[in-house]
Amino acid sequence: MYEIVEKYEEVPNVHRLVIREPNIATKAQPGQFAILMADEQSERVPISIVDTKDDTFTMFILELGVSSAKIVNMKQGDRLEAVTGPLGMPATLGKYGRVVLGGGCYGIGAIYPLAKALKEQGNEVVTIIEARSDYLLYFQEELKAVSDEFFVATSDGTEGTNGHVQDVLVKLIRDGERFDHAKFIGCTYMMMNCSHITSPYRIPTKVALNTIMLDGTGMCGCCRVSVEGVTKFACVDGPEFDGHQVNWDELMKRKSSYLMEEMLAYQTAPHTCKALEKAYSGDLK
Ligand SMILES: Cc1cc2nc3c(=O)[nH]c(=O)nc-3n(C[C@H](O)[C@H](O)[C@H](O)COP(=O)(O)OP(=O)(O)OC[C@H]3O[C@@H](n4cnc5c(N)ncnc54)[C@H](O)[C@@H]3O)c2cc1C
Ligand code: FES
DSSP, rough: OOEEEEEEEEEEEEEEEEEEHHHHHHHTTTEEEEEESSSTTTTTTTEOOEEEEETEEEEEEESSSHHHHHHHHHOTOOOEEEEEEEOOOOOOOOOOOOOEEETTTTHHTTTHHHHHHHHTHHHHHEEEEEEEEEOOOOOOHHHHHTTEEEEEEETTTTEEEESSSHHHHHHHHHOOOSSSSSEEEEEEEEHHHHHHHGGGGOOOOOOOOOOSSSSSSSSSSEEEETTTTTTEEEEHSSSEEEEEBBBBHHHHHTTTTHHHHHHHHHHHGGGOHHHHHHHHTTTTO
């Protein structure tokens, strides 16, 4: 059993979890993830490792459906049934020069270990994050500390550029910025759009794909993606891939395969869903 040593809602719907697991804390490298199970009946949920300290590691979890809700409704001191990791290949790192990073949703946290490592390796790091509104932005001070330049985009224009990571990226490139490398983590549309933007400029671009995963060890084939026309398993070959070579259409279709089942499962499990509980009690802002 794995102790949750810290747990709080960082901003609405995004929860910070610090878990005690010395093996992961001492071995994790930037870009890797762990798979969590709240209890023995739970689904396996892959979550990115954001930071490590002593025998603990930090993650940010976005409450989306039944399984993430189950985890974020656990409290400090509770114990997870299973925590497996570190999984996946570490992100590619190196001294590239000027690097642009983009993060949205859980990717705001997940981009942090890459920014930190790239900065330590002597790169100039330009970080762009996005959220629907200013009150959903988090981890900004930590990201600023490992970035040479830092930009924010919000869909409602309450902070920074009115738009998304790709809007800031386009403006920077059109204003004459030259980037030697790019990495994006977050929603699939954002990663796809940013890859389409960097492609004509021949900026080598990596994306961390969040395919549906089961075992996370290359056995089930659930996380398969086509990259350069070749089938890859995101859990063992990735999650980082060349954004210019991913078959995005196929990825989108595969990710939405169980959308109806996921929606029904979430709606019929109100005891696991804080948002629904709040809505039923008339407390939803
Ligand atoms: C390598 C990797 C790293 C990730 N890092 C983070 C992170 O740091 N923080 C975070 O909040 N989320 C992260 N995710 C996404 C997270 O795993 C899903 O949001 C979660 O599994 C959703 O489960 P659910 O039951 O709550 O939602 P569901 O209602 O079951 O699904 C909602 C959506 O989440 C996706 N999803 C569902 N099941 C899985 C699954 N087993 N594996 C992956 N995606 C799934 C699908 O697109 C689905 O439409 C990561 C995913 C991967 C593959
Ligand atoms: S999750 Fe099963 S092969 Fe990747």
